[in-house]
Amino acid sequence: MAFMLMAGAGLAASSGKAKAPPKLTPDELREVNKLLGEYRAARGDLQAKEEICKKVLAVGPGAVPLMSAAIERELRPLLKRYSGKFQAQAAQYVKKRVANIDLGEVAQLRSTVLGIQKRGEGFTKEAIVRDGDPAMRKLEQICIIDRKMVLEQSEPLGTDRERLIGLGKLWERCQAQLPKPPAQEGEEPPKPPNFEEYLAGEESLAAALAAPMDPQTRGILAVNARLAEKLDPEEARAMLACNLTRNLLGLSALLIDFKLCDAARDHSHDMETLHFFAHESPVPGKKTPWDRAKNFGTTASAENIFMGCHDGREANQGWFHSPGHHANMLGKHVRIGMGRSGLYYTEEFGK
Helix, strand or coil: CCCCHHHCCCCCCCCCCCCCCCCCCHHHHHHHHHHHHHHHHCCCCHHHHHHHHHHHHHHCHHHHHHHHHHHHHHHHHHHHHHHHHHHHHHHHHHHHHHCCCCHHHHHHHHHHHHHHHHCHHHCCHHHHHHHHHHHHHHHHHHHCCCHHHHHHCCHHHHHHHHHHHHHHHHHHHHHHHCCCCCCCCCCCCCCCCCHHHHHHHHHHHHHHHCCCCCHHHHHHHHHHHHHHCCCCHHHHHHHHHHHHHHHHCCCCCCEECHHHHHHHHHHHHHHHHHCCCCCCCCCCCCCCHHHHHHHCCCCCCEEEEEECCCCHHHHHHHHHCCHHHHHHHCCCCCEEEEEEECCEEEEEEEC
16 A cells, blocks of 8 residues: 555644744845756755755855755655655565464553543543553554564665755754744743654654554545645645544544644634634634534534644644543544644544
8 A cells, every 4th residue: 555644744844823934135046046946857866956956055044944845845855755765664574574473462551541531520630641651652562563573674675764854954954043923921932843763763753554454444535635625735744644543542533634634724724824723713704613513514523623733643742642632532423523723723523
């Protein structure tokens, strides 16, 4: 099966309502375009690319987004190929391990995690961390090949990884020079994007895609991979992470619903531009998740919101440790939608 992670592989640049960089003069734009042509011609020569990147950034703040976009255009197909190789390598090890999996132990671990939300007042973040996290780690050890093991066993992957890290460092340099959105009162500034951490997340998702799963789940993920090509990369990445968590717990995968994505994205945009963070919107006609889903011609059964990260996978991890969001993620839904605006994420579920 073709690698599905790259439906969700993307580079979430610093975003939000930051002040736009100054426009380039015609002469500056010609100079930048000339340098970007040289950048493309340099192909695999990372040292030459570094020098060209320095020259572009030296033109001024207005050149930074153009340089960043050029690096991203190069990184995306390289990430896709790398991730495909990574999943294929992980799948070889999984085949050897499947016969030795203790299904009774897997069932017990799943029951431990899924039973936390049935504890009434005992359904807390502390309970998820204390009881759920160890069970999830054990499930991962049983069903998912550790990404570091995959890397240790494949020299070609290591070579490809080094090239990606080199380009990622150039991308980080651009991100550091992009204008930052003003922090809202009481908000902590988001961590700066870290490409190596992002790549490690991609590898973890690739390894999870190689884990055992029933044919129905694999089929839904294949459909989602095609649908996700039309979505923001971090939206797709967060939905993939959610489905892989559900697979580890023996739950069915959720099918991407574009209308739910539209409703979710609209709510994230409203939260970002109107400076609120809540399920109840102050916008007329959009008060509840059900209103917002109806506006886009669909229905919703639950909603999660998150604020303050560049990485869709990180948003999914945050929801897992929040009781209400945790229950939504693992609920009896059929459809899923994700919408990002800046650092705001909304996740919608449907039955």
